[in-house]
Amino acid sequence: MPRLYPLFSGSSGNCYYLGSSERGILIDTGRSAKQIVTALGDNGLDIKNVMGIFVTHEHSDHISGLRVLASRNRIPVFASPGTISALSQKNIIDEKVEISPVTLTGMEIGDMYVTPFHTSHDCAEGYGYTVLTSDGRKTAFATDTGYITEEMHSALEGSDTVVIESNHDVRMLQNGFYPYVLKERILSEKGHLSNDACADKIMQLVEKGSTRFLLAHLSRENNIPVLAENTSVCVLSQHGMKRNEDYILKVAPEKGGEAFIY
Numbered sequence: 001m002p003r004l005y006p007l008f009s010g011s012s013g014n015c016y017y018l019g020s021s022e023r024g025i026l027i028d029t030g031r032s033a034k035q036i037v038t039a040l041g042d043n044g045l046d047i048k049n050v051m052g053i054f055v056t057h058e059h060s061d062h063i064s065g066l067r068v069l070a071s072r073n074r075i076p077v078f079a080s081p082g083t084i085s086a087l088s089q090k091n092i093i094d095e096k097v098e099i100s101p102v103t104l105t106g107m108e109i110g111d112m113y114v115t116p117f118h119t120s121h122d123c124a125e126g127y128g129y130t131v132l133t134s135d136g137r138k139t140a141f142a143t144d145t146g147y148i149t150e151e152m153h154s155a156l157e158g159s160d161t162v163v164i165e166s167n168h169d170v171r172m173l174q175n176g177f178y179p180y181v182l183k184e185r186i187l188s189e190k191g192h193l194s195n196d197a198c199a200d201k202i203m204q205l206v207e208k209g210s211t212r213f214l215l216a217h218l219s220r221e222n223n224i225p226v227l228a229e230n231t232s233v234c235v236l237s238q239h240g241m242k243r244n245e246d247y248i249l250k251v252a253p254e255k256g257g258e259a260f261i262y
């Protein structure tokens with residue numbers, strides 16, 4: 001039975017494992033190869049069973065362990081054409097890494113089907129992914145996006161489990177110590193999703209039948225896990241939706257994530 005393991009989440013590194021103990025995939029590898037292998041081991045998982053790595057975009061919090069992890073363990077890597085050229089231009093990957101583009105129609109890998117969708121982020125060509133697993137469930141990964149585009153919304157709709165960015169509290173960010181330019185970047189359409197925007201989207205997705213949510217990519221400086229959680233739970237309860245009855249919601253920890261109820 002496939003399960004979702006949020007191994008690392010946040011600006012210090014992102015990495016998710018989706019699959020069973022026999023085989024699975026990684027979404028992003030934003031920590032050192034050693035840390036990722038250890039985190040897998042802590043959950044009884046083995047890097048040898050990773051069939052592929054799906055990269056969302058070229059920012060370091062998503063790819064810092066990529067080259068070593070992929071070349072040492074001969075794991076094929078998949079990403080958007082834009083991300084692949086950005087990674088090559090920056091010499092982040094070399095010929096030892098087998099990397100291929102994923103088209104928008106998606107691809108089969110083992111007993112899974114992975115379909116990408118575009119995100120709105122200040123990178124070459126950001127992707128999020130939905131993954132259909134052998135039990136017929138659909139899991140979506142939607143982080144690093146300034147807003148939820150129509151393309152993203154269509155991809156997320158109908159997902160059983162949604163990993164969604166709840167990056168910052170707008171007031172904390174505005175009143176915080178970040179330089180003006182960085183604040184503007186985060187708040188822009190090519191930045192990151194706020195707690196409020198995340199809560200609104202979750203509400204719409206629950207109405208369409210999604211039941212499991214994992215709040216991800218929280219900012220350490222401009223957010224607090226309990227604040228992110230309360231923002232979504234409040235919006236949902238205002239719409240008459242009861243936590244643990246109508247939906248399950250958790251915050252992905254920065255590290256040491258265990259299997260999410262799936």
Ligand SMILES: [Zn+2]
Nearest residue numbers: 057059121144
């Ligand atoms: Zn990013």
Ligand SMILES: [Zn+2]
Nearest residue numbers: 059061062144
């Ligand atoms: Zn990021």
